[in-house]
Amino acid sequence: MAKIVTDVVCPFCGTLCDDLEVKVTDDNKKILEVCNACVIGTEKFLHSQAEDRLKVPQMQDEEGNWKEVSIKDAVEYTAQTLCNAKKPLMYGWSSTNCEAQSVGHEIAELVGAVVDNTATVCHGTTLIAVQDVGVPSCTLGEVKNRADRIVFWGCNPAHAHPRHMSRYSIFPRGFFTGKGHKARKMVVVDPRSTDTAKMADVHLQLEQGRDYELLSALRVALRGAPLPETVAGIPRETIQDVAATLKSGRFVIIFFGMGVTQSLSKNHNIDMAISLTRDLNEYTKAAIMPMRGHYNVTGSGQVLGWQFGFPYCVDLSRGFARYNPGDSTSNDLLRRGEVDAVFVLGSDPGAHFPISSVKKIAHLPSVCVDPHHTPTSAVCKLHMPVAFVGVEEAGCAYRMDNVPIETRKVVEPPEGMVSDEEFLKMVLKRVREIKGVA
Amino acid sequence: MAEYLIKNGFVFDPILGINGDKTDVAIKDGKIVESTALSNPKVIDAAGKTVMAAGVDIHAHVAGPKVNVGRNFRPEDKLFTYEAGNGVKRMAGGFSVPTVFRTGYLYAKMGYGTVMEAAMPPLYARHTHEEMRDTPILDQGAYPVFGNNWFVLEYLKNHELENVEAYISWLLRTTRGYAIKIVNPGGTEAWGWGLNCNSIHDPVPYFDITPAQIMKGLMEANEALRLPHSVHIHTNNLGNPGNYETTLETFKLFEGAKANNDFGRKQVMHHTHVQFHSYGGDSWGNVESKADAIMDYVNSHDNMTIDLGCVTLDETTTMTADGPFEHHLTELNHLKWANTDVELETAAGVVPYIYGKNIKVCGIQWAIGLELALMAKDPMRVFITTDHPNAGPFFRYPRVMKWLMSKKAREAEMDSLKWAEKVRDATFLSGIDRELTLYEIAAMSRAGTAQALGLSSMYGSLKPGLQADVAVYDYNPETAEDPELIEKAFGNAAYLFKGGEVVVKDGDVVSNGNKKTLWVDVKVNDNPQVRRDVTEKFLRYYTVTEANYEVNEKVFMKNPYRIEVDATQ
Numbered sequence A: 001m002a003k004i005v006t007d008v009v010c011p012f013c014g015t016l017c018d019d020l021e022v023k024v025t026d027d028n029k030k031i032l033e034v035c036n037a038c039v040i041g042t043e044k045f046l047h048s049q050a051e052d053r054l055k056v057p058q059m060q061d062e063e064g065n066w067k068e069v070s071i072k073d074a075v076e077y078t079a080q081t082l083c084n085a086k087k088p089l090m091y092g093w094s095s096t097n098c099e100a101q102s103v104g105h106e107i108a109e110l111v112g113a114v115v116d117n118t119a120t121v122c123h124g125t126t127l128i129a130v131q132d133v134g135v136p137s138c139t140l141g142e143v144k145n146r147a148d149r150i151v152f153w154g155c156n157p158a159h160a161h162p163r164h165m166s167r168y169s170i171f172p173r174g175f176f177t178g179k180g181h182k183a184r185k186m187v188v189v190d191p192r193s194t195d196t197a198k199m200a201d202v203h204l205q206l207e208q209g210r211d212y213e214l215l216s217a218l219r220v221a222l223r224g225a226p227l228p229e230t231v232a233g234i235p236r237e238t239i240q241d242v243a244a245t246l247k248s249g250r251f252v253i254i255f256f257g258m259g260v261t262q263s264l265s266k267n268h269n270i271d272m273a274i275s276l277t278r279d280l281n282e283y284t285k286a287a288i289m290p291m292r293g294h295y296n297v298t299g300s301g302q303v304l305g306w307q308f309g310f311p312y313c314v315d316l317s318r319g320f321a322r323y324n325p326g327d328s329t330s331n332d333l334l335r336r337g338e339v340d341a342v343f344v345l346g347s348d349p350g351a352h353f354p355i356s357s358v359k360k361i362a363h364l365p366s367v368c369v370d371p372h373h374t375p376t377s378a379v380c381k382l383h384m385p386v387a388f389v390g391v392e393e394a395g396c397a398y399r400m401d402n403v404p405i406e407t408r409k410v411v412e413p414p415e416g417m418v419s420d421e422e423f424l425k426m427v428l429k430r431v432r433e434i435k436g437v438a
Numbered sequence B: 001m002a003e004y005l006i007k008n009g010f011v012f013d014p015i016l017g018i019n020g021d022k023t024d025v026a027i028k029d030g031k032i033v034e035s036t037a038l039s040n041p042k043v044i045d046a047a048g049k050t051v052m053a054a055g056v057d058i059h060a061h062v063a064g065p066k067v068n069v070g071r072n073f074r075p076e077d078k079l080f081t082y083e084a085g086n087g088v089k090r091m092a093g094g095f096s097v098p099t100v101f102r103t104g105y106l107y108a109k110m111g112y113g114t115v116m117e118a119a120m121p122p123l124y125a126r127h128t129h130e131e132m133r134d135t136p137i138l139d140q141g142a143y144p145v146f147g148n149n150w151f152v153l154e155y156l157k158n159h160e161l162e163n164v165e166a167y168i169s170w171l172l173r174t175t176r177g178y179a180i181k182i183v184n185p186g187g188t189e190a191w192g193w194g195l196n197c198n199s200i201h202d203p204v205p206y207f208d209i210t211p212a213q214i215m216k217g218l219m220e221a222n223e224a225l226r227l228p229h230s231v232h233i234h235t236n237n238l239g240n241p242g243n244y245e246t247t248l249e250t251f252k253l254f255e256g257a258k259a260n261n262d263f264g265r266k267q268v269m270h271h272t273h274v275q276f277h278s279y280g281g282d283s284w285g286n287v288e289s290k291a292d293a294i295m296d297y298v299n300s301h302d303n304m305t306i307d308l309g310c311v312t313l314d315e316t317t318t319m320t321a322d323g324p325f326e327h328h329l330t331e332l333n334h335l336k337w338a339n340t341d342v343e344l345e346t347a348a349g350v351v352p353y354i355y356g357k358n359i360k361v362c363g364i365q366w367a368i369g370l371e372l373a374l375m376a377k378d379p380m381r382v383f384i385t386t387d388h389p390n391a392g393p394f395f396r397y398p399r400v401m402k403w404l405m406s407k408k409a410r411e412a413e414m415d416s417l418k419w420a421e422k423v424r425d426a427t428f429l430s431g432i433d434r435e436l437t438l439y440e441i442a443a444m445s446r447a448g449t450a451q452a453l454g455l456s457s458m459y460g461s462l463k464p465g466l467q468a469d470v471a472v473y474d475y476n477p478e479t480a481e482d483p484e485l486i487e488k489a490f491g492n493a494a495y496l497f498k499g500g501e502v503v504v505k506d507g508d509v510v511s512n513g514n515k516k517t518l519w520v521d522v523k524v525n526d527n528p529q530v531r532r533d534v535t536e537k538f539l540r541y542y543t544v545t546e547a548n549y550e551v552n553e554k555v556f557m558k559n560p561y562r563i564e565v566d567a568t569q
């Protein structure tokens, strides 16, 4: 027999779909089928079911030989590593729940660590831009119910956020948008001809790395001021047409992604995109939203915010919180050799960081907490396998529009396996003992 | 639990009518008791000190999405404020938007025990609760915003009051909310299209209802539901010269209405941060105080309460569900602007603001906040706030108290303003000799607020049976001359007892207490139509499912404290 769990939240991307239905066995042990999720979301659920899944912590010796250790040993190694380090890096936090993040922060505070999340390699530049110029934004339901001008800038939701367009941005019929996509104009700005770009009413295929110029040109065009014949490879008339299209909308939304946050000019691109949104509010209603990647990178920024006052790269090593991107950011710390231990949870820097940084991790006392074998776990001294948050453990996650949703526990983890939060709580307890605090 | 006897202090308690008499206060099992009930108490010598119930803040923005936007988009707000963790304390920092830890510690140091979060967007209720959960010491509750909610607009447009009531009951329970908050009624929905409602009679686009109808309708629902608190209003047209007329029009909507509840609440309407709503003139060039007209009205209508929203002349961060106002503000001061519109419910904006002593208007705003209190006839209905952080940070309350208690102190502040003479011309402050007493301060900061919240059976007094939330301040009203002593003493409580436990000693936090999170569970008759409407709106217009909307109190709340109301009759 089987039963259906409804309203399941997908713990994969920042779209954070919460309408999944998952068929599980009666004993809550096995997932049989996942409905409503996209391919990558489904994959995430089914992956947890793999027979060859790692269940026991592993330690790697000098020669690279792995041996199984107990959870108690894993806790001990982690606590000792963090306590013995002068300035450990505690990185990741984007694919776990807010409860685990909170416990991690307490540990970080006690051991004087740097806490950084994956924004450091994706939307950190956005966070900096927001600190410069603010951000007029909205929830995704506002887009669904009101927006008639949709811009995707440097992002490809068709692949990276597969259900975004059907749930929120292009296709749904909302309260004031009863005609669905027929009444929406879709503009895509991307140097590549992506699957998203192919769907657009207008595809601005700009020259690589010229986002800043094109955004500026749109601001100029909004004001009706003169433009050169082409900007970023786009003809003046096209730019003016797009400006007119946006201006004539009732509600404009600009979604943007890594194509613009991590290309030349970085946070300055986002400054300009936000300023364009501000300008548009002189004529109509306009909002802008980053397409956050990991399902709870947004939550990491939130929890860090209310506990320490900064959204990422928070250095606690001096006994008070410091925030200085370029200095307290993970790759800068690793490259300069300023951290002497690395703890990773809820991310895979082995796959996403430059090789120079990964090599540094490989030479340091290091812990990787992850349900999977990953490029990161391969270079860390300890690999602690845990339950899948959002599948085998519930907890809070924040969608890309900062809306918090409580993810659900769908099945039991394999016997004896602990969650991120449980593991961190054991480490915290041990750290307290070592530090002699109550 | 330990027993305590606080001896020989000067006690101020407007509920018990104790005005500075030397009276003993006894604590046992977390409650105030008669001193005869103690067997072996620890004795606290409060000789030469002031003793009051712990403070109760009726309106501050301390937790939730817009507060956290303020933190995260203002790294500069942390400069020079950080303190390392120590003992029971976590590291904590931030000036106008402190971290949750600093919020808890600073309130406790002021002898405050209860703080209400003034605006909770329902869709973000979890976030608000997570921050309150992590805020140490304080008992808290949050007011969900209703004034631009589509259900409310539609039901009120169709005169379906029972449906409004059933929906309120459902939303308070689902979000674990405390009271009905109304912010720029209709105007924030209009902001969804970049528009606003500037008067209480401007129709809301599409919904075809006026702000006046929204406010009145929600008040009627509130009284039918017999909730502990009244509707809590921030009316239209905030912050504009000449807006006092809108404010008076709003007040008049409630004329003759009577409170209906079992919680000892007397008002049918609380209007918040009235300083921002008391401006005369028709431009920033000739703006002037209308505190006199406003307070004439307040003084003669005892079915309403207000709080001040005192400007403290600091650099701060403004944040409000009044989305169009924040847009207006960023166009005035050209500082960074954050905004979030929330589907079917509300919006919020955040803009930093510097209340400079060199700016005439800021001086006028500062004076108006104080005038409202100094013109008050009934301190049980006029409460000290700074609309934290909008007019200034909450930890300036001791400074506000100093200004209210000392003409000398406020004249010194007035003289330090660049345009002191122009400010004097546009305000009444320098002509007011009144100095508030500690008895009046106690009314304005705890007894009155507890009563207006419907919480007088828990807080605001030292009456036996109440929760043992007691503040002791190192302030001797018989000998103190220097007004600076007021600010110092009220910012560094000698003791704060919270639920009978010492959490502050000599101005230092020594325990994280055992906070409670208050919410109101009002039972109404089953209403199938509202159930259907809720389901339908979630299916069609929300982007989360109905099943994923309710706040799970096990995860998101610390010590949930449910206040039950039966409105099924």
Ligand code: SF4
Pocket (backbone or CB within 6 Å): A010, A011, A012, A013, A014, A015, A016, A017, A036, A037, A038, A039, A040, A041, A042, A161, A162, A163, A164
């Ligand atoms: S779009 Fe993202 S959140 Fe939605 S099902 Fe796919 S992977 Fe999961």
Ligand SMILES: [Zn+2]
Pocket (backbone or CB within 6 Å): B059, B060, B061, B118, B272, B273, B320, B387, B390
């Ligand atoms: Zn307020």
